[in-house]
Amino acid sequence: MRVLMSENLRIDLDAEMWECRHCNKVLISARDNYKRGLLVYDRDPREIHKPLLDPEKYTLTYAPDPTWCRLIEYYCPQCGTMMETEYLPPGHPPLRDMEFDIDAMKEQWKHRQEVTKEPGGKDYPRRERAHTGQRMARMHTGENEA
Amino acid sequence: MNDMHATADDQALLDKFLKDNQLFYGPDPEIMGDHDIGPRSADEERLLSGPVDPHLINLVRGRILAALDEGNTMIEQMGAAPGAKWGDIVASIFTASGDLSMIAPHGVVGFAACVHYPIKFIIKYWTDEPTVGVRDGDGFIHNDSRYGGIHSTDQSCIMPVFWQGRLVCWVSCTIHEGETGGCEPGGMPPSAESRYDEGLKMSPFRVVENFELRRDLVTFLQNMVRDPKLQLEDMKVKLHTCLRLRERVLAVLEEFGEDALTVSLRQHIEDVQEEVRRRIEELPDGTTRVLTFPDSTLRENALLKFSLAVTVKGDTMTLDFRGSSPEFMNRAINTNQASLKTMLLTSYLQNVWPDLPQTMAVFGPVKMLFDEKSLVNGSFETPQPMSLIPLFKAMTIPVIPMTKLSYSLPHRYTAVVAPQYDQPGTFIYGGLTQNGENVGNFCADINGNGQGGRSHRDGEHSISPPFAANCDIGEMEVIEEELPIVRLGAFTLAKDRVGFGKYRGGLGYEMIASVRDTGMWGFMTGCTGSLFTPSQPLFGGYGPPVYPLCKIRGVNIFEQLATNPGRIKFDILDLMNGQTVEGGRYSTHPMAMTFELCQQGEVYMMCQGTGSGYGDVLLRDPAGVIKDIQEDLISHETARDIFKIVFDSKTLIVDEAATRAAREAERRSRLQRGKPFDEFVAEFVTPEPPEHLPYYGSWDDPKVIYGTSNGKRIKMPSDDIQSMFMPNPKDVRIAELEAEVAALKAAQRRG
Numbered sequence: 001m002r003v004l005m006s007e008n009l010r011i012d013l014d015a016e017m018w019e020c021r022h023c024n025k026v027l028i029s030a031r032d033n034y035k036r037g038l039l040v041y042d043r044d045p046r047e048i049h050k051p052l053l054d055p056e057k058y059t060l061t062y063a064p065d066p067t068w069c070r071l072i073e074y075y076c077p078q079c080g081t082m083m084e085t086e087y088l089p090p091g092h093p094p095l096r097d098m099e100f101d102i103d104a105m106k107e108q109w110k111h112r113q114e115v116t117k118e119p120g121g122k123d124y125p126r127r128e129r130a131h132t133g134q135r136m137a138r139m140h141t142g143e144n145e146a
Numbered sequence: 147m148n149d150m151h152a153t154a155d156d157q158a159l160l161d162k163f164l165k166d167n168q169l170f171y172g173p174d175p176e177i178m179g180d181h182d183i184g185p186r187s188a189d190e191e192r193l194l195s196g197p198v199d200p201h202l203i204n205l206v207r208g209r210i211l212a213a214l215d216e217g218n219t220m221i222e223q224m225g226a227a228p229g230a231k232w233g234d235i236v237a238s239i240f241t242a243s244g245d246l247s248m249i250a251p252h253g254v255v256g257f258a259a260c261v262h263y264p265i266k267f268i269i270k271y272w273t274d275e276p277t278v279g280v281r282d283g284d285g286f287i288h289n290d291s292r293y294g295g296i297h298s299t300d301q302s303c304i305m306p307v308f309w310q311g312r313l314v315c316w317v318s319c320t321i322h323e324g325e326t327g328g329c330e331p332g333g334m335p336p337s338a339e340s341r342y343d344e345g346l347k348m349s350p351f352r353v354v355e356n357f358e359l360r361r362d363l364v365t366f367l368q369n370m371v372r373d374p375k376l377q378l379e380d381m382k383v384k385l386h387t388c389l390r391l392r393e394r395v396l397a398v399l400e401e402f403g404e405d406a407l408t409v410s411l412r413q414h415i416e417d418v419q420e421e422v423r424r425r426i427e428e429l430p431d432g433t434t435r436v437l438t439f440p441d442s443t444l445r446e447n448a449l450l451k452f453s454l455a456v457t458v459k460g461d462t463m464t465l466d467f468r469g470s471s472p473e474f475m476n477r478a479i480n481t482n483q484a485s486l487k488t489m490l491l492t493s494y495l496q497n498v499w500p501d502l503p504q505t506m507a508v509f510g511p512v513k514m515l516f517d518e519k520s521l522v523n524g525s526f527e528t529p530q531p532m533s534l535i536p537l538f539k540a541m542t543i544p545v546i547p548m549t550k551l552s553y554s555l556p557h558r559y560t561a562v563v564a565p566q567y568d569q570p571g572t573f574i575y576g577g578l579t580q581n582g583e584n585v586g587n588f589c590a591d592i593n594g595n596g597q598g599g600r601s602h603r604d605g606e607h608s609i610s611p612p613f614a615a616n617c618d619i620g621e622m623e624v625i626e627e628e629l630p631i632v633r634l635g636a637f638t639l640a641k642d643r644v645g646f647g648k649y650r651g652g653l654g655y656e657m658i659a660s661v662r663d664t665g666m667w668g669f670m671t672g673c674t675g676s677l678f679t680p681s682q683p684l685f686g687g688y689g690p691p692v693y694p695l696c697k698i699r700g701v702n703i704f705e706q707l708a709t710n711p712g713r714i715k716f717d718i719l720d721l722m723n724g725q726t727v728e729g730g731r732y733s734t735h736p737m738a739m740t741f742e743l744c745q746q747g748e749v750y751m752m753c754q755g756t757g758s759g760y761g762d763v764l765l766r767d768p769a770g771v772i773k774d775i776q777e778d779l780i781s782h783e784t785a786r787d788i789f790k791i792v793f794d795s796k797t798l799i800v801d802e803a804a805t806r807a808a809r810e811a812e813r814r815s816r817l818q819r820g821k822p823f824d825e826f827v828a829e830f831v832t833p834e835p836p837e838h839l840p841y842y843g844s845w846d847d848p849k850v851i852y853g854t855s856n857g858k859r860i861k862m863p864s865d866d867i868q869s870m871f872m873p874n875p876k877d878v879r880i881a882e883l884e885a886e887v888a889a890l891k892a893a894q895r896r897g
Contacts, residue, residue, distance in 0.1 A: 081765070108430060
């Protein structure tokens with residue numbers, strides 16, 4: 001049973017491992033911080049958010065100040081997909097952003113079918129009927145307000 | 147003396163004495179700390195213990211929602227405040243015990259979600275107070291966020307509804323009025339150094355008797371603000387909206403009876419809580435986290451940690467804000483926990499569970515944890531008129547931990563979306579208009595934040611404020627009739643200032659403003675995010691860039707436009723880089739500016755920001771990149787450098803093979819430059835914040851909070867935080883200049 005955990009990550013519940021959704025690379029134990037299974041790069045944020053005002057003329061240029069802000073990029077070690085990004089002050093410990101109770105998850109998924117494709121990926125239709133006042137009802141049905 | 151023992155009678159006497167002789171009815175901690183709905187009243191218990199007719203409830207609910215919708219439209223059509231015209235309003239209904247039941251379908255839920263606090267205050271303190279009381283025909287006013295509210299610009303009219311002599315429910319309506327008579331015009335003074343600089347701070351009090359405004363009290367309030375006409379007109383608007391709501395509720399009571407109303411209002415919120423518990427229970431047990439760092443107190447640059455961890459276990463959810471920045475005793479950016487909760491609710495109802503009824507009951511099953519004296523749990527004396535700084539974060543940032551918790555679900559309640567731009571990007575203004583009116587308020591651009599990229603498509607440009615999906619950005623022509631502000635560039639999307647990703651954020655637009663036909667006018671701005679990227683991205687996208695405030699001063703652009711109109715292009719980058727307004731003093735600043743007088747023809751420029759990006763830029767469809775070029779959203783350079791696509795500059799035809807090769811090369815490059823996590827941490831992480839950073843909040847341990855005292859860094863245990871007291875930035879600057887002068891003189895003496 002594999003469970004999709006993000007655009008880029010899934011957990012193999014049987015093997016208890018984090019995996020890359022793009023190249024199937026097995027990254028690290030699902031009980032561990034998935035970031036420990038990735039490659040990390042400390043980027044000067046000005047390389048992405050480039051100065052758009054002339055740095056010779058102005059101190060602020062639309063580019064973050066690299067002495068205040070670093071752009072941390074996380075890559076899959078096999079396919080090089082950027083799995084996660086994080087803006088941090090220089091020297092700040094990276095955040096453990098996802099930490100799950102794998103035993104509880106196994107129990108939960110005993111009663112579910114495996115999902116192989118993210119169930120979203122669409123615009124949600126407005127409800128055709130709504131008990132939300134006439135104006136909203138008109139909006140929902142697409143009727144002209146006039 | 148230590149062996150004194152009070153008898154039960156003595157204690158009862160003492161308690162009564164203290165109750166009868168309370169010196170000051172400040173915000174009640176018991177009310178303000180409780181965001182859940184109260185227990186069922188005896189009537190509710192009786193009615194809900196028996197059979198309930200769902201069809202009847204549905205009928206009553208439909209009638210009430212239609213009435214609220216009508217009320218909201220009344221405010222929108224009649225309201226004088228700029229905010230009222232753009233939808234910064236709500237009409238709502240509460241149970242007899244003061245729990246929020248329903249709001250107008252396109253109203254601002256956060257406004258309503260905080261009004262249960264003042265209603266519960268009125269019930270607790272004024273009902274039995276012989277000098278006040280609560281009677282049919284009464285109306286109460288309130289704006290102080292410490293008694294419940296977002297900030298003091300938002301004024302509410304609250305009215306009890308009686309039926310056959312019994313109080314059966316409460317109705318209210320709220321408008322972002324703007325002007326409050328604070329130390330700067332417009333109601334959101336960034337220079338407020340104490341709560342006494344905020345202007346009007348209305349604890350809930352009766353201002354309506356026998357369904358009419360008390361003119362003596364209205365005059366008192368008018369006398370306290372810069373815009374007395376606005377104060378009067380919108381008090382009337384709110385009163386008459388409440389009266390219409392009352393009329394509609396009475397019609398429901400006549401037709402269906404009191405029991406039907408009581409059971410409908412209560413069942414509605416109990417159903418919501420049951421559904422929220424079910425939704426929490428289906429999430430995986432675990433913790434997801436997010437950090438964000440506002441970079442300013444609006445008076446000085448400072449890096450303020452905002453930390454949120456969401457933990458799910460079974461059917462309980464806990465939002466943990468501990469480890470965030472300490473509060474500031476003399477800065478305007480604090481918020482209290484009740485305000486924060488209402489804005490968190492906005493985030494959940496806009497981006498996580500938008501299909502749920504819009505009511506505070508959603509948060510009943512959710513626990514929240516704060517440090518005392520933290521920026522997000524500010525104490526009573528802290529100034530809070532620019533609470534929007536932490537509150538805008540609260541409205542946007544929860545989508546990251548909530549998406550990471552809910553991504554695995556086999557179904558969706560809404561689209562997965564990266565955070566919206568999270569700054570109140572707008573000009574706040576004050577002065578004398580061309581029509582001779584004294585005003586102070588803000589521009590509707592606050593409602594134009596770019597949306598984040600979604601899991602299946604790009605974010606919408608400048609779509610709405612994060613606090614309400616239904617607000618509008620107003621009509622410039624209408625605004626220019628009332629105000630001397632001239633928008634030289636308006637609603638042009640800010641090219642290349644994009645949250646890049648597989649699906650990019652929607653862009654924000656440029657605001658280029660000047661003034662004419664007035665000798666007394668000024669602007670201020672209250673945003674962070676000029677040094678540190680404001681919003682965090684999602685799943686490998688990039689966040690927004692940072693945004694400065696740009697100025698061209700010492701020149702009248704209208705004179706140059708009269709003589710040479712073709713020379714000046716209304717584009718911030720062109721104006722600033724080309725310096726096309728001759729003789730001007732050009733400068734950039736953080737987007738945090740206290741009130742500053744603007745001379746006729748001087749130019750002030752800022753941007754609404756982009757939403758964050760979703761997913762890896764290398765996964766973006768090249769066709770989407772080319773479309774962005776065609777729509778002038780990004781440059782050719784951005785397409786090549788960031789998205790790594792290869793195309794013909796003239797025809798914009800993509801070379802697919804070369805693009806694949808360029809992207810493959812970039813992936814190889816990532817593998818070469820990336821380091822294993824443990825190695826990276828060993829090199830990157832420092833035991834404490836770098837010396838050069840004015841840093842506030844925890845670092846690696848949430849129980850140790852960093853701050854400053856007298857300009858020097860200090861460390862505090864999180865259970866014993868001391869409030870920050872910042873030096874006056876002008877004193878700091880004077881000290882710097884004095885040191886410079888002393889050094890120069892010393893050098894001079896040395897020859």
